[in-house]
Amino acid sequence: MTNSIAIVLALVIAGAMLIxxxxxxxxxxxxxxxxxxxxxxxxxxxx
Structure with missing residues (x-):
């Protein structure tokens, strides 16, 4: 897993938790x- 994929995945998970x-x-x-x-x-x- 590259750093960019990890960052996008973390942002998606954090966004889902916030929503x-x-x-x-x-x-x-x-x-x-x-x-x-x-x-x-x-x-x-x-x-």
């Missing part, structure tokens, strides 16, 4: 963030 937070609020983003951290800890246990 989602503007449309529906940020409460579910906090929930998903907590679940993501739990998943990362669970995966790190199996490493």
């Amino acid at each position: 989602d937070a503007y449309s529906y609020g940020a409460d579910h983003m906090i929930f998903l963030g907590k679940k993501l951290f739990e998943l990362i800890e669970w995966i790190a246990f199996w490493r």
Whole structure:
């Protein structure tokens, strides 16, 4: 993956998150963030 592709992909993801937070609020983003951290800890246990 080149740097330009990574930057565009990061901007698309950030834009989608901003649109989602503007449309529906940020409460579910906090929930998903907590679940993501739990998943990362669970995966790190199996490493």
